[in-house]
Amino acid sequence: MANPRENILVVDDNQDIRNLVTAILENDGYTVSTCDSGAAALAALERSTPSLILLDVMMPQLSGYEVLEKIRANRDKKVSGIPIMMITAKSEIEDIDRALELGATSYIVKPFRAVHLCEKIRDVLNSK
Secondary structure, eight states, X not given: OOOTXXXXXXXXXXXXXXXXXXXXXXXXXXXXXXXXXXXXXXXXXXXOOOSEEEEOSOOSSSOHHHHHHHHHTOSOHHHHTSXXXXXESOOSHHHHHHHHHXXXXXXXXXXXXXXXXXXXXXXXXXXX
């Protein structure tokens, strides 16, 4: 079970995915907040600092890659140091490499199994 003080920010433009991931994470004991766009996520980071960000790649206006770049470039080390797990349907090695080069901590491909998602999250949070 998760530490309930661990807050995870889920950023995905798809409401069904946000609802699914929220249910999985809350069932595993995490506190979850969500955003439906990259711009909303960047605004949310001005108000609070989550323990982890789950970030979709394919979103309108700002892609997950662009959001990742902006977070990593933030002058506030509390923000720029947040672990970020990309969660996307993009499964090509080039996509994974790009995310990792931009500073993603981890990468998971949709569709995923709930148990696999929770294991990867625990691994990321335990290695902070």
